[in-house]
Amino acid sequence: MLRIENLHVYYGKAHVLKGVSLHVAPGEFVAVIGPNGAGKTTLFRTISGLKEHHHGVIAFKDAPLPKDPAQIVRRGVIHCPEGRHLFGDMTVRENLEMGAFRWDHRDMSDDLERVYALFPVLRERERQIARTLSGGEQQMLAIGRALMGRPELLLLDEPTLGLAPIVRKAIAEALQQINQDGVTILLAEQNVAFALADARRVYLLETGQIVKVGTPEEFRADEHVRRVYLGGV
Ligand SMILES: Nc1ncnc2c1ncn2[C@@H]1O[C@H](COP(=O)(O)OP(=O)(O)OP(=O)(O)O)[C@@H](O)[C@H]1O
Ligand SMILES: [Mg+2]
Secondary structure (H helix, E strand, C coil): CEEEEEEEEEECCEEEEEEEEEEECCCCEEEEECCCCCCHHHHHHHHCCCCCCCEEEEEECCEECCCCHHHHHHCCEEEECCCCCCCCCCEHHHHHHHHCCCCCCCCCHHHHHHHHHHCHHHHHCCCCEHHHCCHHHHHHHHHHHHHHCCCCEEEEECCCCCCCHHHHHHHHHHHHHHHHCCCEEEEEECCHHHHHHHCCEEEEEECCEEEEEECHHHHHCCHHHHHHHCCCC
């Protein structure tokens, strides 16, 4: 579904992605893990057309992705960004409606129902101003807004960063449900233990290069991964 080959991205002279290649098959739940500054967010922003690339191929369903972010969304590639980027002065409901912008004049009641079934708290808070939500509620809203665009491929950048374990668990369960409902997921996580619990296949990105790919089981058995990312356990 998504195929990236030899992707190079710079910020000025800083060479941040140094030949990244990865692929995601339809229906997969794949994670890109790596420490702070590895380039995960840069990778996602480049897929979404928010950052230009210097060299390489990004293909979606066997065709190159357009450069314009709005057109990329219309192709069904939807990005739930790190830090959520909600419309803070708008209500929960209005934020969700904004997520459906790629569909003109469409009845969105089924989509709203789907999001509210996944995150019941959003229904209760439908008229609340987004910036007054708790951190966990804001993250649920950011995911809900992304779902309103009916993603085929959902890019989720650090969806549980800084959240309490119970909220994290609710979000992790929702992600499994979203994936079972047929949405392909590419997740960025700096918490390796989380990523190994959530995803079925994992890429390790270190300073702009993919250094390992495998199943969660293979990652748990890997000496380097255990020592550096799993606290030596
Ligand atoms: N707008 C920018 N201008 C210049 N350099 C940037 C910019 N955004 C990111 N970088 C640099 O690119 C590198 C990769 O950053 P990126 O945010 O992609 O990492 P990350 O893997 O998402 O990290 P984190 O886990 O902390 O979110 C870092 O060295 C960062 O300083
Ligand atoms: Mg990041």
